[in-house]
Every structure is written in C-alpha cells, then in structure tokens.
Amino acid sequence: MTKTIQKLPALEGGARVESGVVQFGEDWPGVFFRGDNAAYIASTLAAFVSTKIENGDVSRGDFMLCGFLLGHADDLAAADLSGTVGPGIKSVRERLMRLAALADDPAAGGVQ
Numbered sequence: 292m293t294k295t296i297q298k299l300p301a302l303e304g305g306a307r308v309e310s311g312v313v314q315f316g317e318d319w320p321g322v323f324f325r326g327d328n329a330a331y332i333a334s335t336l337a338a339f340v341s342t343k344i345e346n347g348d349v350s351r352g353d354f355m356l357c358g359f360l361l362g363h364a365d366d367l368a369a370a371d372l373s374g375t376v377g378p379g380i381k382s383v384r385e386r387l388m389r390l391a392a393l394a395d396d397p398a399a400g401g402v403q
C-alpha cells in the first residue's frame with residue numbers, strides 16, 4: 292500500500308530527529324519513528340500476527356485487533372525505503388482474511 296510521505300524542511304545545522312516524541316510548535320506531540328526503527332516495528336507487528344495465525348491462536352475477538360496492528364504496520368512500513376517490509380505485511384493480511392472467512396463459514400465449522 293502506497294502512503295503519502297509528508298515532507299518537512301530539514302532542521303537547521305543538519306540536526307537529525309531521532310525516534311521519540313516530537314512536537315511542532317504548539318500542536319499536539321506525536322510519536323516519530325526513523326525509517327529503520329519503523330521498518331523493524333512493522334516487521335515485529337506482522338510477525339506477532341503471523342505467529343498467532345500459525346499457532347491457531349486467533350479467536351473471533353482477535354480479528355479486529357490483528358487488523359488494527361497490521362494497519363499500523365502498513366503505516367510504519369511506508370517509511371521503509373527498501374520496500375522489503377510491505378510485501379510480508381500484505382501476505383500476513385491475506386492469511387488473516389482467509390482465516391476470518393473460514394471463521395464465518397458454517398461449512399468450515401465457523402459460526403455466523
């Protein structure tokens with residue numbers, strides 16, 4: 292999934308913004324992750340969901356949580372300029388969607 296990158300001017304003196312809480316003027320503080328940190332977090336979120344799927348540990352209530360985590364993983368993966376993280380997240384999302392479809396299929400033993 293392609294996300295728009297919001298570009299801001301570089302800091303004076305070539306200072307580098309590190310991962311952490313950042314505040315612009317009087318706006319609300321937000322959390323900033325440098326690209327390498329963001330890619331690692333995205334991979335970790337996708338691996339967590341993937342492990343739950345592989346272990347058969349996804350309850351009906353977990354589908355929304357797993358989707359939420361993968362949504363944030365997509366956002367974080369947008370900072371991975373190598374493009375290696377996104378396809379893995381897409382694969383985990385597809386497996387989760389197949390599992391969710393089976394959970395709703397009475398023929399597959401699911402409950403509608």
